[in-house]
Amino acid sequence: MTDLTPITALGASAPADQHFGPLRISENADMALASLALRRTADMPAPMGLELPAPGKWSQGQGVAAFWTGPDQWMIEAETRAAEDFAAELASHAPGCSITEQTDAWTVFEIASDRGDAPIRALMEKLVNIDTGSFGPGSATRTGLHHLSVFLVRRAEDRLAVMTMRSMARDLWHVLQETARRLKGEPA
Amino acid sequence: MLIPHPLLGLRDAQEFTYLGDARLIDRPDGMAEGAEAAFAEYVYLRDNPAGVHRELWFHEQGDRSWLIVTRDTVTHEILGAELARNVALAANGGEA
Numbered sequence: 001m002t003d004l005t006p007i008t009a010l011g012a013s014a015p016a017d018q019h020f021g022p023l024r025i026s027e028n029a030d031m032a033l034a035s036l037a038l039r040r041t042a043d044m045p046a047p048m049g050l051e052l053p054a055p056g057k058w059s060q061g062q063g064v065a066a067f068w069t070g071p072d073q074w075m076i077e078a079e080t081r082a083a084e085d086f087a088a089e090l091a092s093h094a095p096g097c098s099i100t101e102q103t104d105a106w107t108v109f110e111i112a113s114d115r116g117d118a119p120i121r122a123l124m125e126k127l128v129n130i131d132t133g134s135f136g137p138g139s140a141t142r143t144g145l146h147h148l149s150v151f152l153v154r155r156a157e158d159r160l161a162v163m164t165m166r167s168m169a170r171d172l173w174h175v176l177q178e179t180a181r182r183l184k185g186e187p188a
Numbered sequence: 189m190l191i192p193h194p195l196l197g198l199r200d201a202q203e204f205t206y207l208g209d210a211r212l213i214d215r216p217d218g219m220a221e222g223a224e225a226a227f228a229e230y231v232y233l234r235d236n237p238a239g240v241h242r243e244l245w246f247h248e249q250g251d252r253s254w255l256i257v258t259r260d261t262v263t264h265e266i267l268g269a270e271l272a273r274n275v276a277l278a279a280n281g282g283e284a
Contacts, residue, residue: 055195055251070251071195071273129200141196144203144249 009107009169016173020180022115023123027173028161031077032086033102036094038072047076047093058140058153067140067153075102075151107169109162109176110155117157119183124160126179128152146175191245191257192269203249209234210242210256213276238262244272 008015008029015027036047044052050061052074058067065077078086087101113119121132127145130152135141140153148168153161164172189201216226239262245255254272259265 056197068251071253071271129202131198134197142250143200149249 009166010173011170018177020177021184022113022119023180023183024112024114025173025176025180026110026112027169028108028110030080030082031103031108032081032084033078033106033108034076034087034090035069035100035102036066036074036076036090037098037100039096039098042096045094045097047090047097050076053138053140056139056141058138058155067151069142069151105166106151106163107166107172109172111160111162111176113158115158120154120158120160122183123176123179124152126183127175146171148172148175189264189266191255191266193247193250193253193255194269194271195253196251199247199250203247204245204255205248207244207246207254210244210272210275212244213256213272213279240267245269 010016015029017026048064050064050066051059052066053059053068055068066074069075082103087099091099124132128143135154137154137156142151148164150162150164190198191201193199216230241261242258245257247253255269256272256275257269258267
């Protein structure tokens with residue numbers, strides 16, 4: 001059999017990870033993703049003990065998390081399980097729901113700040129037309145960023161995840177890198 | 189311009205794409221008597237009011253829902269927004 005070498009969305013052998021002053025941006029290549037959609041008249045499921053969040057929200061369970069993507073639709077995240085068939089397992093926990101494998105469709109960049117929420121807010125204010133004041137921990141939304149369609153998930157005061165289509169990974173990385181670099185000199 | 193999304197609150201109009209008159213939801217029955225004339229009117233005839241207008245907007249860079257936005261075409265003031273799905277379901281008595 002052909003010997004294949006896995007590469008990340010940025011074409012490297014290891015996930016990208018870079019520091020910019022108070023910000024650290026790292027590629028999360030180990031997260032499994034699957035979308036869950038309710039069928040008409042279906043009851044609200046609680047897959048893997050997860051409480052599916054309200055519009056614009058993100059919620060965390062035991063090793064899994066979910067954010068709202070549209071009416072009766074959610075994206076389910078599973079940390080460190082990108083190499084497994086997570087969608088199949090999710091389907092067994094959510095009978096009657098429509099589950100679609102999404103892991104390879106997205107690239108996820110995790111942004112962490114070691115100086116509280118100010119650097120995260122400064123970065124968002126440069127990049128997206130979202131009210132950063134009301135986008136606190138537990139918020140998630142889809143929006144436009146440099147003509148890319150992205151999901152933003154505010155995991156904590158000092159953490160933000162940005163995800164886009166895997167084929168646009170280099171563009172998003174470039175934008176985040178440039179913006180973080182320019183913000184470095186600004187007071188946080 | 190900000191659009192008051194019924195689920196997500198105020199959102200930038202740049203996230204949306206515009207389709208046009210909300211009456212496009214009322215598609216005529218293609219099998220009914222006089223369907224040709226009804227379709228000619230449906231496809232080609234639009235009111236072009238200077239004032240309050242109900243129109244379809246798609247939240248493309250967002251939750252992908254269709255909204256019916258009521259807008260004053262003279263002042264560009266947005267008077268309200270509702271989910272097109274709910275409007276269509278209400279019009280059909282709850283049947284999709």
